[in-house]
Amino acid sequence: MPALACCVDAAAVAPPGYAAFIAGDSSLPSAVPFSASTADAADSNSTHWSPAHSSALYRIDGWGAPYFSVNNAGNITVRPYGTDTLAHQEIDLLKIVKKVSDPKSVGGLGLQLPLIVRVPDVLKNRLESLQSAFESAIQAQGYESHYRGVYPVKCNQDRFVVQDIVKFGAPFRFGLEAGSKPELLLAMSCLCKGNPEALLVCNGFKDAEYIFLALLARKLALNTVIVLEEEEEVDLVIEISKKLSVRPVIGVRAKLRTKHSGHFGSTSGEKGKFGLTTIQILRVVKKLQDSGMLDCLQLLHFHIGSQIPSTALLQAGVVEAAQIYSELARLGADMKVIDIGGGLGIDYDGSKSGNSDLSVSYGLQEYASAVVNAVRFVCDRKSIKHPIICSESGRAIVSHHSILIFEAMSATAPTTPAVNQVDLPFILEGLSEDARVDCWNLSQAAMRHETETCFVYADQLKQRCVEQFKEGTLGIEQLAAVDGLCDLVSKVVDASEPARTYHVNLSIFTSIPDFWSIGQIFPIVPIHRLDERPEVRGILSDLTCDSDGKIDKFIGGETSLPLHGLEGNGGGSSGGANGRYYLGMFLGGAYQESLGGVHNLFGGPSVVSVSQSDGPYSFAVTRAAPGPSCGDVLRVMQHEPELMFETLKHRAEEFCGQDHGNEGTHAALVSTIARSFHNMPYLVVASPCSLTAMNNNGFYYCNEEDYNAAVDSGASEDEQWSYCYA
Numbered sequence: 001m002p003a004l005a006c007c008v009d010a011a012a013v014a015p016p017g018y019a020a021f022i023a024g025d026s027s028l029p030s031a032v033p034f035s036a037s038t039a040d041a042a043d044s045n046s047t048h049w050s051p052a053h054s055s056a057l058y059r060i061d062g063w064g065a066p067y068f069s070v071n072n073a074g075n076i077t078v079r080p081y082g083t084d085t086l087a088h089q090e091i092d093l094l095k096i097v098k099k100v101s102d103p104k105s106v107g108g109l110g111l112q113l114p115l116i117v118r119v120p121d122v123l124k125n126r127l128e129s130l131q132s133a134f135e136s137a138i139q140a141q142g143y144e145s146h147y148r149g150v151y152p153v154k155c156n157q158d159r160f161v162v163q164d165i166v167k168f169g170a171p172f173r174f175g176l177e178a179g180s181k182p183e184l185l186l187a188m189s190c191l192c193k194g195n196p197e198a199l200l201v202c203n204g205f206k207d208a209e210y211i212f213l214a215l216l217a218r219k220l221a222l223n224t225v226i227v228l229e230e231e232e233e234v235d236l237v238i239e240i241s242k243k244l245s246v247r248p249v250i251g252v253r254a255k256l257r258t259k260h261s262g263h264f265g266s267t268s269g270e271k272g273k274f275g276l277t278t279i280q281i282l283r284v285v286k287k288l289q290d291s292g293m294l295d296c297l298q299l300l301h302f303h304i305g306s307q308i309p310s311t312a313l314l315q316a317g318v319v320e321a322a323q324i325y326s327e328l329a330r331l332g333a334d335m336k337v338i339d340i341g342g343g344l345g346i347d348y349d350g351s352k353s354g355n356s357d358l359s360v361s362y363g364l365q366e367y368a369s370a371v372v373n374a375v376r377f378v379c380d381r382k383s384i385k386h387p388i389i390c391s392e393s394g395r396a397i398v399s400h401h402s403i404l405i406f407e408a409m410s411a412t413a414p415t416t417p418a419v420n421q422v423d424l425p426f427i428l429e430g431l432s433e434d435a436r437v438d439c440w441n442l443s444q445a446a447m448r449h450e451t452e453t454c455f456v457y458a459d460q461l462k463q464r465c466v467e468q469f470k471e472g473t474l475g476i477e478q479l480a481a482v483d484g485l486c487d488l489v490s491k492v493v494d495a496s497e498p499a500r501t502y503h504v505n506l507s508i509f510t511s512i513p514d515f516w517s518i519g520q521i522f523p524i525v526p527i528h529r530l531d532e533r534p535e536v537r538g539i540l541s542d543l544t545c546d547s548d549g550k551i552d553k554f555i556g557g558e559t560s561l562p563l564h565g566l567e568g569n570g571g572g573s574s575g576g577a578n579g580r581y582y583l584g585m586f587l588g589g590a591y592q593e594s595l596g597g598v599h600n601l602f603g604g605p606s607v608v609s610v611s612q613s614d615g616p617y618s619f620a621v622t623r624a625a626p627g628p629s630c631g632d633v634l635r636v637m638q639h640e641p642e643l644m645f646e647t648l649k650h651r652a653e654e655f656c657g658q659d660h661g662n663e664g665t666h667a668a669l670v671s672t673i674a675r676s677f678h679n680m681p682y683l684v685v686a687s688p689c690s691l692t693a694m695n696n697n698g699f700y701y702c703n704e705e706d707y708n709a710a711v712d713s714g715a716s717e718d719e720q721w722s723y724c725y726a
């Protein structure tokens with residue numbers, strides 16, 4: 001009896017409703033509850049999974065070494081000193097999240113997620129690694145000058161990031177690059193604490209005010225270079241410097257013929273947005289000569305774009321620029337510095353290949369060696385004194401030190417039938433003759449395990465039923481039952497489960513804008529539970545009301561990410577996460593923070609700085625600031641939160657005030673409104689306040705004592721903590 005054999009066979013792996021369906025036995029109880037029990041079998045496998053498996057799966061060594069790894073507990077750790085990090089110095093990210101997000105009453109900082117964790121030690125390590133890569137190339141090749149880098153502040157203008165770079169770079173004269181007036185102002189003020197020889201490179205389009213500021217910076221004894229991006233800028237520089245009686249130091253940005261063809265290369269080549277053509281460079285030389293200022297021209301700059309894919313392209317660019325440099329020297333300019341721009345790349349997917357914008361085929365040392373080699377080669381042939389080599393690496397300096405951590409709040413259920421029961425007689429009852437035939441054929445195909453045929457009949461059945469529904473001859477319950485049946489069939493016939501959608505408490509537009517705007521992919525990994533096998537595949541969907549607010553592309557060409565089931569969280573191995581599920585986006589320290597907007601009025605994340613510490617927890621939170629509140633983001637769009645609050649308060653008095661004998665309700669209502677302005681826009685899972693909230697007359701509000709206690713405990717103070725050691 002084949003049907004029975006099939007029934008037994010299928011029942012072993014399939015839900016009971018399905019068994020009943022393919023057995024065609026309508027005498028079974030009409031409603032068979034569906035329960036997914038397949039997950040249990042998989043659970044027993046997780047014992048064979050280890051953190052090393054996760055490390056390989058998420059390619060953590062590829063993109064993360066030497067700064068990130070997975071510890072024995074299955075959590076991601078930061079290695080603040082790169083390869084020099086000792087085992088006890090590793091910092092467990094989950095512990096940071098716990099410290100930062102725990103309420104103040106239990107010793108936490110009471111900050112909301114999403115969260116940016118900055119690790120200044122990593123920043124320092126990147127800066128020193130870049131410096132030592134150039135120093136060793138210079139030494140190895142007998143190069144007769146030195147390297148003096150600048151950090152282009154546009155990559156991350158955060159005050160503490162820039163201040164740290166100036167501080168860490170002071171011993172080796174590391175400087176800053178600015179591309180606009182506010183960037184110049186911040187570079188000027190930060191470099192007041194820097195090494196006096198550190199360069200301040202002024203790029204970007206300039207007006208008289210910009211040039212005035214840059215000349216003023218020279219008066220303030222800052223080692224400022226005005227790089228001409230457009231020919232007309234030279235006239236302003238000549239005129240204003242005469243007025244101010246300042247001898248400027250001038251650079252020119254050359255439009256190279258060498259072209260970087262990747263996404264980030266569109267600024268390169270003869271048609272690039274910036275820089276002077278050969279003809280323009282010669283006109284600038286002439287103008288400077290006529291004004292007796294040719295000695296002011298001392299620097300040649302170029303920038304062929306970000307993420308330069310290979311050292312071959314880099315070398316071609318540097319050689320071309322070094323020729324221009326030599327020619328300028330020959331024409332009488334007092335050339336001193338060759339500034340090779342940015343473009344030192346990052347390996348976002350750990351593939352070490354130069355075939356996409358996601359990776360580069362070289363490391364720091366190969367980059368530095370290629371540059372030094374190319375400059376030396378050209379200058380030696382032309383008998384030109386070796387110039388100071390300056391680079392403007394941004395991405396390569398700041399990407400690693402900052403980690404974005406966010407929480408998955410919920411996930412779409414595994415593909416269960418839309419209704420949790422399959423009631424065959426009920427379904428058949430309302431169907432047209434044709435649809436009944438489809439149903440029969442479907443059950444026959446299912447019995448024979450003919451996947452494709454199943455899908456064809458299921459599709460046909462669905463279409464017919466939708467037609468019937470539109471005509472009004474099928475009820476909504478029956479339509480739903482047919483959908484459920486089809487889902488059930490496809491789940492059993494096609495074992496591969498489609499990716500689930502994980503809802504994350506984040507705005508991609510605010511925090512990962514490059515994913516949305518240019519398809520830039522960053523490594524994203526759960527920061528804990530890496531000792532468990534990730535059983536699910538998922539895509540990430542953010543809080544915004546925008547279908548673009550999702551991440552469905554991941555490193556390795558994947559369209560979904562291996563993830564852990566949310567339902568299984570909170571078990572023994574998830575150690576200390578309290579049933580929450582946290583993901584980290586790595587290597588996002590460059591560009592993401594400044595490019596992000598306030599779509600749906602979600603503002604930036606909370607930010608903490610973390611240092612290694614030899615105390616019991618191996619880290620200290622040295623700085624913490626909550627992200628912008630609802631009031632803050634409203635202000636960005638010209639709203640006035642104070643007035644808005646007054647309006648709503650009066651309205652509450654008008655409509656809820658006469659509610660005599662219910663004074664508490666009214667007061668609580670108003671404080672809830674006040675609190676909403678003060679809180680961050682992101683979802684709150686369980687704040688101490690909402691846990692004690694009471695439902696009263698349809699208003700959901702806090703117990704006022706708890707609210708006041710929360711305020712007293714500092715929730716409303718200007719949220720800055722210094723040196724709270726964990």
Ligand SMILES: *Cc1c(COP(=O)(O)O)cnc(C)c1O
Pocket residue numbers: 152154155203303305306307341342343344392393394395396590
């Ligand atoms: C953007 C930019 C940089 C930084 O480039 P990275 O690829 O981040 O190193 C450097 N110089 C100039 C002129 C730039 O426009």
